[in-house]
Amino acid sequence: MIRSKSNNILLENEKWIPGGVVSLNRKADPNICFKSGRGSRVLDVDGKEYIDYQAGFAASFLGHNDPDINQAVEEALKSSSILMGAGPTTLEGEFAELFCKSVPYADSVQITNTGSEATFHAIRIARAATGRDHVIVMQGGYNGWHNDVACNVISAKSDIGERVSPGEYPFDSLSAGVPDVHKSLVHVVNYNDLESIAYVLKRYEVACVLLEPVLQNIGIVKPEPGYLEGLRKLADEHGFLLVFDEVKTGFRHALGGYQSICGVRPDLSTFGKAVANGYPFGVIAGKKEYMDYFIHPEKSKRVLIAGTFNAFPLTTAAAIATLKKLADPVVDVYGHVERLGKLMEDGLKDIFTAKGITHHIARQGSAFCAYFMDHAPVDFHDVLNNHDFQYDTDYRKKLIENGIFNFPVAIKQNSISFAHSEEDIEVTLDNVKKVVGQL
Numbered sequence: 001m002i003r004s005k006s007n008n009i010l011l012e013n014e015k016w017i018p019g020g021v022v023s024l025n026r027k028a029d030p031n032i033c034f035k036s037g038r039g040s041r042v043l044d045v046d047g048k049e050y051i052d053y054q055a056g057f058a059a060s061f062l063g064h065n066d067p068d069i070n071q072a073v074e075e076a077l078k079s080s081s082i083l084m085g086a087g088p089t090t091l092e093g094e095f096a097e098l099f100c101k102s103v104p105y106a107d108s109v110q111i112t113n114t115g116s117e118a119t120f121h122a123i124r125i126a127r128a129a130t131g132r133d134h135v136i137v138m139q140g141g142y143n144g145w146h147n148d149v150a151c152n153v154i155s156a157k158s159d160i161g162e163r164v165s166p167g168e169y170p171f172d173s174l175s176a177g178v179p180d181v182h183k184s185l186v187h188v189v190n191y192n193d194l195e196s197i198a199y200v201l202k203r204y205e206v207a208c209v210l211l212e213p214v215l216q217n218i219g220i221v222k223p224e225p226g227y228l229e230g231l232r233k234l235a236d237e238h239g240f241l242l243v244f245d246e247v248k249t250g251f252r253h254a255l256g257g258y259q260s261i262c263g264v265r266p267d268l269s270t271f272g273k274a275v276a277n278g279y280p281f282g283v284i285a286g287k288k289e290y291m292d293y294f295i296h297p298e299k300s301k302r303v304l305i306a307g308t309f310n311a312f313p314l315t316t317a318a319a320i321a322t323l324k325k326l327a328d329p330v331v332d333v334y335g336h337v338e339r340l341g342k343l344m345e346d347g348l349k350d351i352f353t354a355k356g357i358t359h360h361i362a363r364q365g366s367a368f369c370a371y372f373m374d375h376a377p378v379d380f381h382d383v384l385n386n387h388d389f390q391y392d393t394d395y396r397k398k399l400i401e402n403g404i405f406n407f408p409v410a411i412k413q414n415s416i417s418f419a420h421s422e423e424d425i426e427v428t429l430d431n432v433k434k435v436v437g438q439l
Helices: 004-013 067-078 090-102 115-130 180-184 194-203 227-238 258-262 288-295 313-327 333-354 380-386 389-401 422-438
Strands: 034-038 041-044 049-052 108-112 134-139 186-190 206-211 241-245 268-271 282-286 360-364 367-371
Touching: 049 422, 067 313, 090 108, 090 282, 090 313, 108 115, 108 288, 115 206, 115 241, 115 268, 115 282, 115 288, 134 194, 134 380, 180 186, 186 194, 194 206, 194 227, 206 227, 227 241, 282 288, 313 333, 333 360, 333 367, 333 422, 367 389, 389 422
Parallel strands: 134 186, 134 206, 206 241, 241 268
Antiparallel strands: 034 041, 041 049, 108 282, 268 282, 360 367
């Protein structure tokens, strides 16, 4: 398909913006410039409409331009809710109370603009509270753009090597400019591997283990029975902080976060994306004893949190409206997306089975991923060694040609929104059947 307007916009942007986009992980093949979105549909500048499963990297959980969220933002704007940069606001207090009543393991919260900022603060608190410097993160997890975590997402085997257990993987940096001293303090292990956590703990003074409780940047990789409980036990025994990065799992899977599903209490957790239905908003929350490091009486132990736009009135209004809608039993957001998710999962299984295509459909609520391998993956190396990446890429691009938008990079999560309908799922499955026949 010729996308002349999209390509012209990229070329024009490249004159003034390196790469032509302001977040380079948005750049993909095919290059599509979207003009608008409403509900489950998006429209590109060349006039083509798509059923959207990208959802702003899973942020638009209620759908694009949700009328209730937009109304809350408009009311905040009309009520002269402006940024003063001095003193507390009623909006941030209202949000904090709603949040803590929604997430059972959150004693208190602080508000940021992004999930990356929240994970940055979580690591700082962990280091301040423990007096230690080392951090453990997961191969295949994404926890933000800052120096300690900008590494080891979809790594090439040539960069990290074959599976090792117990053991750790090289720091596969996502960016130049990360000092070696930062790399030396970060230890990367495979998800679902408690032995490798123990291996690192014997060698270094670890401040925290930071992980997505479900790996959702390489599809949907779920914790094996006892894994998250094992991390909690190791944290209690060794004195490090357990930090759940719920920026993706967060409010998409349950009002209380994935932690309310698994029943494991993290010391700290971070949220973003779905918490404000796509408006820029991040949260760090957790046990009071750790959150109070932001106001620690000893200057040498106090953790700085600052940001001119933290709890910006319009985005905070969006977050309040989002939490209220998610909590409304009449609206039944979670019941609706669970039904659609099951419909999608069953439909995909039927199509791939009928065509004799090796597959596994991984799903957690509204989030799903089709793996072209014969079992549920347990970690990144499992995906790397068994998934058919080329078929996945071809499959995604063919779907885009047929009006079904999912990010055109293999093993990226797909997201159903509350705005999707059964008809959307049926249309999608009809196109999947068509695409599989073409491939």
